[in-house]
Amino acid sequence: MDGLLSDLEVIRKDFPILGRTVANDLPLVYLDSANTSQKPQVVIDAMVDHLENHNANIARAMHTLGAESTEAFEAARDKVAAFLNAPSRDEVIFTKNATEALNLVARTFPLGPGDRVVITEMEHHSNIVPWQLACERSGASLSWFGLTDDGQLDLSNIDSLLVPGVKVVALTWVSNMLGTINPVAEIARRAHEIGAVVVLDASQAAPQLPVDVQAVGADFVAFTGHKVVGPTGIGVLWGRTEALDALPPFLGGGEMIATVSMEKSTWAPIPHKFEAGTPPIVEAVGLGAAVEYLSHVGLDRIHAHEQAITRYLLDGLASVGGVSVLGPLDASLRGGAVSFELAGVHPHDVAQLLDSRGIAVRAGHHCAKPAHKRFGVQSTTRASSYLYTTPAEIDALIDGLEYTKSYFKVS
Amino acid sequence: MDGLLSDLEVIRKDFPILGRTVANDLPLVYLDSANTSQKPQVVIDAMVDHLENHNANIARAMHTLGAESTEAFEAARDKVAAFLNAPSRDEVIFTKNATEALNLVARTFPLGPGDRVVITEMEHHSNIVPWQLACERSGASLSWFGLTDDGQLDLSNIDSLLVPGVKVVALTWVSNMLGTINPVAEIARRAHEIGAVVVLDASQAAPQLPVDVQAVGADFVAFTGHKVVGPTGIGVLWGRTEALDALPPFLGGGEMIATVSMEKSTWAPIPHKFEAGTPPIVEAVGLGAAVEYLSHVGLDRIHAHEQAITRYLLDGLASVGGVSVLGPLDASLRGGAVSFELAGVHPHDVAQLLDSRGIAVRAGHHCAKPAHKRFGVQSTTRASSYLYTTPAEIDALIDGLEYTKSYFKVS
Amino acid sequence: MDLDALYQEIILDHYRSPHHAGLREPFESEVHHVNPTCGDEVTLRVHLAADGTVEDVSYAAEGCSISQASASVMTDLVIGRPLDAALETHAAFLELMQGKGQVVPDEDVLEDGIAFAGVAKFPARVKCALLSWMAFKDAALQAQGEPS
Amino acid sequence: MDLDALYQEIILDHYRSPHHAGLREPFESEVHHVNPTCGDEVTLRVHLAADGTVEDVSYAAEGCSISQASASVMTDLVIGRPLDAALETHAAFLELMQGKGQVVPDEDVLEDGIAFAGVAKFPARVKCALLSWMAFKDAALQAQGEPS
């Protein structure tokens, strides 16, 4: 199969959990990577080594362990900066997840009555709710790009949406439900023409595409550690220096200050201004190892692999009667998350049947209720692949769907 | 020595890092536990087992791994609820650290012009800055308890401080700089008489005292995972159900919603309302193992050990000419963090000299600038013990201070 | 994992032909409950007689086999019974669902509801089974004029 | 870890008897810099002559041996020199400090400043050594009327 990672079997060996069995000794078929990715040994080992040998608080500690821990933490920032092709390491802010990164911008970006925020109908709740709350607090108004029937952004009314008064355009790079890859560089260019800042949710892009924050021309880019083979408990907000400098602080506390008196405090420069309290240290160490691992495999190769697997998956699904896929049917237009319906069987029941055969997929609205509503469905089943996914696992899924149909006696 | 943990040597074996050498093969003497604690093997193993065998996103996933991961995560909530003697597990909110927990309350608690917030002069910056920002946003005013010369809260003007109009009283249970244990139950009682809510920063209390949220009678209690032998990347906000229900949401996004449409969203009940996005899953697993470990050793025994070590440390420091300790000199009034000055040598230089002998202490303002200012000092050296600290380590510290004096030729 | 323990024939029968489905009049209260994780929803109405009998429970539900079947079984168990007794049945069903598979259901009380014993072993599905029961309790208490 | 590489005699000498300490007049600019981690601070004034010569640098500093000695050495190196040359020395010192112990300092440029080569191996102390130099650059550019 064209595009598959040539060293796929070696890569699978890097992920201990893939050796697990579930459901009466069946091998695990993990097709829920858009929800969270599995972790390679090198990430786990980096975390264990840190906890067993170098654990200390950072920045504030002058002793040997403190210096080692600080160096490991700041080296992780360098690795993430390289991963994003960020012009400056100080532009990399560690948060607890993508959700906090997006809320940080939505909570601190100055908005007022008459201002407008533009999002899209395919956003994850984490890129909808913070803007709803921001508009409610500030009196700004929210509008959004709709979707075409094949799950792309409907750009036909872009001229009436992107008008002066729009202060923020926030959108996802890759949809976690429809899989759609959006033309973010082009939208960023248009948004900048009207003076809006552009916030990209790269939670699904960072795992599977080369993300170059300079090339894409956004002002803020968010992603989350646990989807890029890193641990939970860490996310990243990248922002242009001037854009970050312009925001007031978000959380107040240790490490984000220049000086504190009872009456008044002043703030440290970025990145520390936005990293109040003890940061996710061992998580940063894990994330650093994770993005290094992905870069070592190569994001271009991972992207090609994902597209090959997705193409194979779409073909497989087309062969199952009663399946309808939401989102683009052309694999080259999308990422590796494929949501679908199976006529006559509720997604919960599909997921349950598949699970009984060791196959892990997600059922529900995938934190994208508005996108589901747009297509008139309440929930879907989603299969999502990653660099460790094999064609044989897709075969298992397709077989599992046929079994599901026979179990529930639908034809 | 009275009060020392009888199984101290066994306990030390639980902490792999304590076998490390630093600074030309000297054994590590880790006296910086108030900054962050070391991690026992059982915590590291619980995290590794989760990452290698059970990793999946929670709540949203119906498959076997998802169920296992959800169960592990929610079991951690049960363990924390038991650790705090919380009346309900739903009152335990996982945050990224204590700082976020305190900011959550300060950002969402309704305040307006004329309202007052009362804090103390011995707070960590994480319990000062959020309230300064909250007052600035809302027009409320900030006042504070001062300190007595021996480092206790000055309660002499409590009647004029705790007056109607005070909406929040936020204070630390145990000071991270002075070591002082505050009469929090009594202050909570007084604060409730005027209808204020009470926010306790238990970041230094949770590691070393039995924390019973019902007995202390607070409305909110915050602590941080990495100081209770758990990992970084996780903290806890406990709140009374009614107090939490009364707050609007903080971060918006996945998992904290009941339903989302483009126009409007509604919120899930606690604890999920305050846990937007993918939570710190593997960190919760680690924290659960950590509080279980501490409870297994016994918080009463740990407290007795800390007091014995602190008494021994205070005696040792009294024997070194030129040392002056800040905070109570009676070990039974304080926790195990002891800040001191050494005449003629700057704390950085003290810490550096000690580090050259393998001894890790902290030098600086320990994120408590106002308390330092109160005592007319810019920075101090702080030695802080924990359940794994031995009297021999205190001896090494005292020897190290004598060496420091001779190195810098002060008498 | 025993799939047939979950998908008992009784459950699949109720799923394929749910009892008492649809929204009817009269009713004293109507509620709308959602399972936030998956989006399953139910709109449910309760009609109480003057003597406190549950005269009717009608509903429109969107959801999986377990949640649909559960709604159907629930209406069989509560319609025509005194509210107190219906709420006791609710409590028994709740106990069964939260019992992690350790609670042995009483067929006299739960009738077809005992088929859900297997669901209690699937934590992710317990919420599905409870959705309509929670909605019933909420609506019934509202109908009775109590705060929900 | 080689303590004596950090605490060179030159450094301890400057620490014990700092040069040019105290705040003096006249001055065109005054800045206040803080090391947020430890609280060390310096207030520093720069007086530039009309021809751009650094006529005086005066300061009040509170801090550790490294930060105090560094302020003393810095004033020796910049007072009486053209601002351009002083800023070049600043750049050379910065390079030395950020070199992780790999940069070999030029004694002709840095004079007593070469004693700080050992500090570069102690990442936690680099900020101490740079505090007054950063303050000097900030103040000098302000004195010159440039945005700092």
Ligand SMILES: Cc1ncc(COP(=O)(O)O)c(C=O)c1O
């Ligand atoms: C008293 C006190 N409060 C709050 C904090 C903040 O904890 P964290 O940095 O984990 O948010 C600390 C520790 O740094 C502390 O000692």
Ligand SMILES: Cc1ncc(COP(=O)(O)O)c(C=O)c1O
């Ligand atoms: C597109 C998208 N945005 C945001 C998020 C939120 O990430 P997290 O839950 O780690 O904050 C996710 C994943 O859940 C996602 O897929």
